[in-house]
Amino acid sequence: MWCALLASGMMSSLRGAGTEGTEAFDARVRETLAGHNRSWGGMNVPEADGRALYDLVVRNNYKRALEIGTSNGYSGIWIAWALSKTGGKLITVEIDPGRHREALGYFARAGLDRYIDARLGDAHEVVPALEGPFDFVFCDADKEWYTKYLEAVLPKLTVGGIFAAHNVSEYPARGGRFGGGRGGRGGGPAGDFLEFARSLPNLETSIADIPGSAGLCVSRKTK
């Protein structure tokens, strides 16, 4: 499923032309991302996962995206960059005012602010109230709430759309990077999320096979 979603490879789409296909535009985004270098301090996704998010959006021509857990905007920049190619838009939600403010600065620096509707608020309330529909959701906020986020978003997810959840592992918690799973069931800090997602008859769920990933679980809505 993961391979099918990415079809012809990870890197080639980064060269693709699109709505915002100019070299200068792309260079500005790359420069902003390169400044990341693990120094943004926002619990950001690794670069490998940022690239995967970009590719998922571009390859599948997704246009209506939602991110839960903006932090200071690193993954949001990858997603919005992809949406600048497909002609889409991102709603991203963050509860912390400082990180939200910082994200606004990075979005403007990257020249992507017009593709992003950044909301400050508690996603427990903001997400269920969103109208949708969405074809791409990236969940990277409070892990113990992942199941509830999926429940809230699933009716608003288009068929063929995906719900991607970060820091989800196949393996039980052992206090390592993915520590926090319960009862030897796996799922990493997101606890029972993986088991729940796999139990739903209208989702196809797998963990992306990406070197350097921090655990990207991708669920595609099939009907």
Ligand SMILES: C[S@@+](CC[C@H](N)C(=O)[O-])C[C@H]1O[C@@H](n2cnc3c(N)ncnc32)[C@H](O)[C@@H]1O
């Ligand atoms: C792991 S960080 C997100 C990193 C981001 N996706 C990136 O790669 O740049 C998780 C973020 O979720 C936010 N968060 C946690 N609970 C939240 C909630 N209930 N509503 C909105 N944001 C929340 C935290 O404040 C934190 O900034």
